[in-house]
Amino acid sequence: KQEVTQIPAALSVPEGENLVLNCSFTDSAIYNLQWFRQDPGKGLTSLLLIQSSQREQTSGRLNASLDKSSGRSTLYIAASQPGDSATYLCAVRRQGAQKLVFGQGTRLTINP
Amino acid sequence: DGGITQSPKYLFRKEGQNVTLSCEQNLNHDAMYWYRQDPGQGLRLIYYSQIVNDFQKGDIAEGYSVSREKKESFPLTVTSAQKNPTAFYLCASSFGQGAGYEQYFGPGTRLTVT
Numbered sequence: 001k002q003e004v005t006q007i008p009a010a011l012s013v014p015e016g017e018n019l020v021l022n023c024s025f026t027d028s029a030i031y032n033l034q035w036f037r038q039d040p041g042k043g044l045t046s047l048l049l050i051q052s053s054q055r056e057q058t059s060g061r062l063n064a065s066l067d068k069s070s071g072r073s074t075l076y077i078a079a080s081q082p083g084d085s086a087t088y089l090c091a092v093r094r095q096g097a098q099k100l101v102f103g104q105g106t107r108l109t110i111n112p
Numbered sequence: 113d114g115g116i117t118q119s120p121k122y123l124f125r126k127e128g129q130n131v132t133l134s135c136e137q138n139l140n141h142d143a144m145y146w147y148r149q150d151p152g153q154g155l156r157l158i159y160y161s162q163i164v165n166d167f168q169k170g171d172i173a174e175g176y177s178v179s180r181e182k183k184e185s186f187p188l189t190v191t192s193a194q195k196n197p198t199a200f201y202l203c204a205s206s207f208g209q210g211a212g213y214e215q216y217f218g219p220g221t222r223l224t225v226t
Binding site: 036042043045046089098099100104 | 143214218220
């Protein structure tokens with residue numbers, strides 16, 4: 001059974017810092033891994049999708065890496081801003097399955 | 113303006129009543145999904161549909177029902193058999209069954225049953 005873990009559960013940093021969010025999964029047989037952002041009371045916004053054959057994806061100040069063999073992904077946020085404050089979720093799609101398996105998220109607070 | 117819409121945003125019901133949550137997409141996506149989000153438990157899949165007139169149970173389908181009569185629409189009914197219906201419900205969609213497809217989410221419906 002695929003399990004996804006995100007540590008830490010909450011993180012608070014001052015504005016301008018570069019930071020890394022972690023995601024680990026137990027079964028390396030995945031199609032892809034997706035990072036999402038969720039603001040309080042809102043739906044999920046897709047940030048980055050990494051295919052199993054890829055090592056990383058970049059979008060603006062965001063960079064996501066994938067190490068399938070070790071079951072780890074990281075989301076790097078450069079030059080953090082107060083507007084980056086949200087909960088960040090990672091989810092994996094196991095091979096042969098339609099559904100995403102989600103981690104419980106990291107609640108990020110960027111202090112001005 | 114393409115996207116996924118869910119209505120209503122907030123829904124209140126008395127225990128014992130069935131309630132239907134709406135999900136519509138104009139992204140021309142084939143697959144649609146319903147997830148439930150509870151504090152501290154992450155998102156869990158309720159039902160999904162890969163094509164019209166076909167759907168499969170997810171991890172927590174008991175007490176829920178769905179239909180897929182149109183490609184654009186995937187309504188979820190929360191029945192009185194669902195023991196703990198109060199939650200945040202999220203609808204998602206994606207292109208087809210291929211491995212590379214992203215899932216896109218709607219804004220959610222918060223259901224409160226008293």
